[in-house]
Amino acid sequence: MTVRTRIAPSPTGDPHVGTAYVALINYCFAKKNGGKFVLRIEDTDRARSTRESEAAILDSLDWMGLSWDEGPDVGGPHGPYRQSERSEIYREHVKKLLDAGNAFKCFCTPQRLEEMRAAQRASKLPSRYDGLCTSLSAEAIAKNEAQGVPYVVRLKVPAEGVCVVHDMKRGAIEIEWSSVDMQVLMKSDGMPTYHLANVVDDHLMEITHVFRGEEWLSSAPKHLLLYKYFGWEPPQLLHLPLLRNPDKSKLSKRKNPTSILFYKALGYLPDALLNFLGLLCVMPPAGEEMMDLALMTDRFTIEHVSLGGPVFDVAKLDWLNGRYIRERNDLDGFLAKVQAWGLDPVRLRRIAALAQPRIERLSDLGPLLAFFFSGRLDVTAEELRSSKLDDAALRKALQLATWGFDALSSWETGEIEAVLKGVAAAVDVKLRDVTRPFYVAITGSATSVPLYDAIEILGRDIVRERLRHALKVLGGVTSSELKEWQK
Numbered sequence: 359m360t361v362r363t364r365i366a367p368s369p370t371g372d373p374h375v376g377t378a379y380v381a382l383i384n385y386c387f388a389k390k391n392g393g394k395f396v397l398r399i400e401d402t403d404r405a406r407s408t409r410e411s412e413a414a415i416l417d418s419l420d421w422m423g424l425s426w427d428e429g430p431d432v433g434g435p436h437g438p439y440r441q442s443e444r445s446e447i448y449r450e451h452v453k454k455l456l457d458a459g460n461a462f463k464c465f466c467t468p469q470r471l472e473e474m475r476a477a478q479r480a481s482k483l484p485s486r487y488d489g490l491c492t493s494l495s496a497e498a499i500a501k502n503e504a505q506g507v508p509y510v511v512r513l514k515v516p517a518e519g520v521c522v523v524h525d526m527k528r529g530a531i532e533i534e535w536s537s538v539d540m541q542v543l544m545k546s547d548g549m550p551t552y553h554l555a556n557v558v559d560d561h562l563m564e565i566t567h568v569f570r571g572e573e574w575l576s577s578a579p580k581h582l583l584l585y586k587y588f589g590w591e592p593p594q595l596l597h598l599p600l601l602r603n604p605d606k607s608k609l610s611k612r613k614n615p616t617s618i619l620f621y622k623a624l625g626y627l628p629d630a631l632l633n634f635l636g637l638l639c640v641m642p643p644a645g646e647e648m649m650d651l652a653l654m655t656d657r658f659t660i661e662h663v664s665l666g667g668p669v670f671d672v673a674k675l676d677w678l679n680g681r682y683i684r685e686r687n688d689l690d691g692f693l694a695k696v697q698a699w700g701l702d703p704v705r706l707r708r709i710a711a712l713a714q715p716r717i718e719r720l721s722d723l724g725p726l727l728a729f730f731f732s733g734r735l736d737v738t739a740e741e742l743r744s745s746k747l748d749d750a751a752l753r754k755a756l757q758l759a760t761w762g763f764d765a766l767s768s769w770e771t772g773e774i775e776a777v778l779k780g781v782a783a784a785v786d787v788k789l790r791d792v793t794r795p796f797y798v799a800i801t802g803s804a805t806s807v808p809l810y811d812a813i814e815i816l817g818r819d820i821v822r823e824r825l826r827h828a829l830k831v832l833g834g835v836t837s838s839e840l841k842e843w844q845k
């Protein structure tokens with residue numbers, strides 16, 4: 359048997375450091391065992407998946423040196439490797455399940471499902487499909503179909519008993535079938551859900567081992583049931599703990615930067631970031647902490663993957679990154695990295711064009727442009743405050759802009775300006791009054807080069823972090839404010 363592992367990201371946002379962590383484990387295990395590492399894009403959620411996100415995930419993993427043997431860009435014998443291009447395969451498999459009576463068509467309207475859930479909530483029952491459509495007669499189904507009533511296909515789940523999930527590290531985990539939902543496998547538009555596509559693809563792509571985040575453990579019974587219905591051997595499963603902050607809270611985009619792009623923008627070196635993630639799952643040689651990918655692969659064993667939440671300790675990352683800068687680069691190598699990070703000719707030209715009309719001496723460049731070459735800025739609440747906005751409105755403006763920027767599909771000045779115009783309208787001041795604190799938050803000064811260009815050049819990740827910092831120094835946002843503003 360050839361060991362085959364995969365990373366299966368959903369391209370619905372920024373490339374997450376947790377994805378790199380899971381990819382590293384899958385990579386090391388495959389390579390250590392002379393196997394193959396596959397990259398599959400799980401873009402069944404058409405509303406949230408974007409090609410930009412997919413490209414950013416591929417670029418980031420590639421930047422970190424985690425290369426895949428098969429994937430949407432490099433192809434391979436089991437393609438296509440993008441789920442949106444595999445609809446026909448899923449349809450055939452759904453048909454098999456329906457024909458064998460292992461799945462059923464559900465014609466329940468969203469309204470009925472909502473009422474059912476409300477009733478379950480009221481009686482403190484877990485939210486679960488109540489099985490109404492399992493008892494539809496063949497005539498009723500035919501009639502609904504003839505009338506074009508939309509339907510989803512759901513998984514039939516045993517009414518009682520337990521499912522035993524064998525996890526490579528956790529051992530046998532028993533989950534009551536009564537707690538497992540009759541999962542939607544195919545949506546009314548004919549698109550599969552994650553669960554169906556994931557199982558079908560892992561089987562057809564001959565995946566032997568699945569190392570994935572522990573948030574999928576509760577889905578394992580549905581997956582194992584699908585393997586059984588199809589008559590397939592399931593892969594071995596290992597559910598990995600999520601990365602945590604030093605205080606053990608979950609690493610989450612709202613609280614800390616989680617995007618690989620942020621760490622890249624801040625000037626972390628890919629080898630250092632990879633090594634840092636490797637220290638969370640590979641035992642380094644005695645007295646040494648620096649490991650390249652080859653050494654990590656060589657030393658990788660499942661035994662060292664801990665089930666306690668691995669801590670994403672930025673102080674440690676800083677220390678390791680400093681060592682890579684000093685110890686793994688001669689001066690020319692270092693210079694090349696600095697140039698690639700922030701001094702590439704295209705970026706410099708754009709920055710120069712902004713500076714030229716605004717300086718009297720070339721030596722004005724330093725203070726004017728330092729913010730382009732910095733990470734976080736130490737701005738204070740005093741500097742951020744403005745006479746036109748009270749603190750609550752100011753925090754609201756910063757929060758709305760954060761959301762607005764996160765939602766932008768393209769990062770360019772026109773769209774950035776539109777977000778800030780929307781923010782100004784929402785807090786009921788003129789655009790110019792709202793831009794002042796943004797100048798301070800983002801450039802560190804109330805007067806600088808044009809704001810929208812600065813935002814575009816700095817990039818989403820640094821900007822998000824500077825807005826987060828500004829919000830923090832202004833006292834943060836309460837959850838009731840978040841709810842209120844979300845409207």
Ligand code: GLU
Nearest residue numbers: 366367368400556570574
């Ligand atoms: N698309 C899923 C995710 O992004 C993959 C989960 C799995 O590995 O099965 O988390």
